Amino acid sequence: MFLLTFLCFLCGFVRSSVDEYRLLQSLKENYDHFERPVENSSQPLDVHVRFLLNQILDIDEKNQVMSILAYVDYNWNDYKLRWDPKMYGGITHTRFSGDEDAPFKLWRPDVLLFNSVSQSFDSTYSSRLIVSHTGDVQQNPPGIFRFICKIDVTYYPFDKQTCFLKFGSWTYNGMYINLDFLLKDMIGVSGSRVTVEPQRSEPDSQTYYVNESIDLQVYMKNGEWDLIGTPGRRVVTAFGDDEYHELYFYIHIQRRTLAYGINLIIPSLVISMMTVLGFTLPPDACEKITLETTILLSVIFFLQMVSSTSPPQSTAIPILAAFFSCCLMLVACSCVFTVLMLSLHHRKPETHTMSPFMRKFFVEWLPYVLMMRTPDHPKAPKAKVIDKSIIPIHRLSTFMPMLNLPRPSQTAVPLKPRSNLSRNACVLNFARFCEELMSVESEIGKMLEKLDDDTKHEMLRSEWKFAAMAVDRLCLYLFSIFITVSTCGLIMPHITANFL
Numbered sequence: 001m002f003l004l005t006f007l008c009f010l011c012g013f014v015r016s017s018v019d020e021y022r023l024l025q026s027l028k029e030n031y032d033h034f035e036r037p038v039e040n041s042s043q044p045l046d047v048h049v050r051f052l053l054n055q056i057l058d059i060d061e062k063n064q065v066m067s068i069l070a071y072v073d074y075n076w077n078d079y080k081l082r083w084d085p086k087m088y089g090g091i092t093h094t095r096f097s098g099d100e101d102a103p104f105k106l107w108r109p110d111v112l113l114f115n116s117v118s119q120s121f122d123s124t125y126s127s128r129l130i131v132s133h134t135g136d137v138q139q140n141p142p143g144i145f146r147f148i149c150k151i152d153v154t155y156y157p158f159d160k161q162t163c164f165l166k167f168g169s170w171t172y173n174g175m176y177i178n179l180d181f182l183l184k185d186m187i188g189v190s191g192s193r194v195t196v197e198p199q200r201s202e203p204d205s206q207t208y209y210v211n212e213s214i215d216l217q218v219y220m221k222n223g224e225w226d227l228i229g230t231p232g233r234r235v236v237t238a239f240g241d242d243e244y245h246e247l248y249f250y251i252h253i254q255r256r257t258l259a260y261g262i263n264l265i266i267p268s269l270v271i272s273m274m275t276v277l278g279f280t281l282p283p284d285a286c287e288k289i290t291l292e293t294t295i296l297l298s299v300i301f302f303l304q305m306v307s308s309t310s311p312p313q314s315t316a317i318p319i320l321a322a323f324f325s326c327c328l329m330l331v332a333c334s335c336v337f338t339v340l341m342l343s344l345h346h347r348k349p350e351t352h353t354m355s356p357f358m359r360k361f362f363v364e365w366l367p368y369v370l371m372m373r374t375p376d377h378p379k380a381p382k383a384k385v386i387d388k389s390i391i392p393i394h395r396l397s398t399f400m401p402m403l404n405l406p407r408p409s410q411t412a413v414p415l416k417p418r419s420n421l422s423r424n425a426c427v428l429n430f431a432r433f434c435e436e437l438m439s440v441e442s443e444i445g446k447m448l449e450k451l452d453d454d455t456k457h458e459m460l461r462s463e464w465k466f467a468a469m470a471v472d473r474l475c476l477y478l479f480s481i482f483i484t485v486s487t488c489g490l491i492m493p494h495i496t497a498n499f500l
Contacts, residue, residue: 019089027081027094027131033105036176037078044175047109048075048182049167051249052215053230054142056222059149059161059253062308065117066149066163066251071218072124073140074109075182081106082135092133098126098141106131108139109177114166114246115147156306156318157260160228161253168246174206174236179245181210181232187217189227198234206236206245213249225253264305268324271298272483275331279476282469292331299328323486333475362467370473 038045050073057067085092096106106129112122124143131137149163169177181198188194189212198208213232221227229252237244257265275295281288303324367373 020091020094023083023088023091023094026083028104031080031104031106033107035107036172037076037080037107039079044178045076045109046178046180047111047169048180049073049111049247050075050182050186050215051165051167051213052140052218053227053251054218055220056225056227056251056253057144059151059225061151061153061156064149064151065146067144067146068251069142069144071140071142072111072167073138073182073215074111075136075138076109077135078107078131078137079135081131081137083133085133094131095128096131098129098139100126106137109179110170110172111167111179112170113145113147114168115164116145117148118144118146152316153318154316156320157255157257157264159255161255163251163253165249165251166246167249168244173239173242174245175242177245179234179247181213181234181247183210183213186212186215187219188212189216189229191216207234209233213247214251224256224259226256228252228254264302264320268302268320269487271295271302272327272479272487275299275327276476276479276483278331279472279479296328296331299324299331303328319486326482327479333471358467359463362470363463366470366474367466370470370477372470372473 036045052071052073054069054071057069059066096102096104098108108129116123122143123145124141127139127141129137129139145165147163147165149161151161153159167179169179181196183196183198186194186196194212196210196212198210200208210232212230214230216227216230219227229250231250231252233248233250235246235248237246274291278288278291278295281291303321306318306321306324
């Protein structure tokens with residue numbers, strides 16, 4: 001009994017295989033895979049395309065290339081592949097090989113990704129073709145698509161990008177293939193099942209838009225990018241006398257900024273605050289050079305990080321790169337003025353004299369605008385004060401001939417005449433005293449010249465120092481305004497929108 005049951009089951013299995021074999025042999029008869037499968041050759045063949053996005057693999061901002069893993073679902077009807085299931089054991093579906101080197105091949109539309117940058121251009125896997133008894137043919141080849149995507153990094157890392165895939169037939173125009181979307185029962189961005197109706201500008205227009213063109217039922221979220229929309233567009237493009245149908249699948253994405261906020265935004269803000277603190281130090285302080293040099297190297301490092309991820313183009317510059325460039329310029333200016341001030345302390349006054357225009361601008365106008373009080377210059381004894389406190393010894397030589405004669409006095413009592421010896425000794429001593437006073441006057445003159453030179457040197461150095469303080473104060477105000485405006489106007493709105 002058991003053996004009889006097994007034989008009956010085996011016969012039924014063999015019968016089903018025979019039915020499928022007969023079906024395949026029947027379908028292969030008089031079939032040519034070069035023939036366009038349409039009963040009326042003057043009518044176009046309808047080919048519907050559904051695009052199923054699986055994962056966003058990578059976005060190369062440097063080379064402006066996007067890589068995704070997706071499945072392309074092609075559907076058309078082949079009138080030569082129809083049969084009655086009752087004649088073939090109830091078989092409703094069968095499958096054919098999709099390899100190019102298969103012994104038997106079916107007709108397939110030569111729909112390709114026009115903006116592909118893959119080495120083989122068509123990077124899809126040759127999957128099998130599913131054929132229904134009604135003649136409907138479906139092929140769903142998976143593939144890793146690498147295509148051109150114009151990246152706009154103006155608001156990096158708070159940017160939004162729009163990439164598109166352009167599909168179309170390579171050799172068939174609109175008279176032979178009517179290429180269109182397959183938009184039934186798709187999973188949209190919100191996660192719900194949607195049926196999208198085309199938005200036509202004109203009732204009979206062949207070009208139209210759809211809100212959702214990509215099926216996301218197998219989509220896996222990306223850790224760096226958020227998918228915010230997948231609109232589509234069907235375009236009929238004229239080339240000469242022929243019209244070609246093209247399908248555009250758009251991918252709207254937004255960059256997730258959590259990792260960038262921790263690794264890039266917060267360090268850049270801290271460095272900017274340290275730069276502001278560097279402007280508060282005195283211009284001639286050696287610690288200012290050390291601090292600003294460290295900040296300068298940090299800014300260059302973060303600017304290199306931003307530049308390494310930005311595409312080499314001049315049409316758009318990241319705001320963050322412009323921010324770091326301004327920081328770099330202001331810090332470099334402060335370092336230059338600080339080094340200049342330190343070098344002026346070791347130079348002679350005549351080698352670093354300040355021009356009248358520079359003195360007018362840096363010592364008078366700029367401090368006045370910045371509401372800075374002009375410091376007192378170093379005080380030194382004036383030559384006029386010393387001249388008034390010391391007898392003009394050089395005038396004593398005019399009185400020397402008169403010292404030999406006594407000076408008469410009308411009111412004084414006549415004194416006893418002195419001896420000639422005592423008078424000569426007095427005159428000699430007085431002359432020697434006058435010579436010593438003249439030598440003292442010469443030494444005092446040299447001291448006055450040296451004191452005057454030192455005073456001028458100190459005044460010039462004080463002016464340069466005050467000019468450096470004014471420039472430092474100007475950089476402090478400009479940099480504080482720049483940090484406040486850039487943070488409140490550019491960075492904070494994006495941080496609030498992404499984190500709150």
